[in-house]
Amino acid sequence: MPRRKKELEPGALDGALVIYTDGACSGNPGPGGWGVIMYHGKRQKEIFGGEKETTNNRMEMMAAIKALEAIKPDFAGPIVLFTDSTYLLKGITEWIHGWKKRGWKKSDKKPVVNKDLWQQLDALNQTREIRWEWVKGHAGDIGNEKADELARKGIPGKDK
16 A cells, blocks of 8 residues: 655745755765755755765765755754655654664664764754655655755766
8 A cells, every 4th residue: 555645734834944955976986966955935045065985875964964054053943854865864863863872883783874974964953943854856846856956966077
């Protein structure tokens, strides 16, 4: 039986800073990029960047980190961050609690991969009230498609 699509309640985005993030990698590992598009009212902001040798998961995380770092310090409204990465979403909303309790070890006692970025993201996440939402990638969502375009633009050495 197909799962019902989770819908945001009416008005959930009213007055919110809406952020879409995405990561991309040309090879995994390989050159990668991250992209962010932020919407607040009628304003929007695009940022992107990349690294010469990275992984797709690191770029997904870096997009969220860069987005949260770009928020003005005095912004006090609601924040909704959309990602198409279940790794990022589950990591920051579910898995991170156990990792921290176990001293940054997974349930199998192995070290958490990308610990450096998880710690950065955790610190940023604790300074704001952020609603993390999953969006299906490459499915026509305008914000997700734009974040993907920016992530690909951020890949070093790629023709822009």
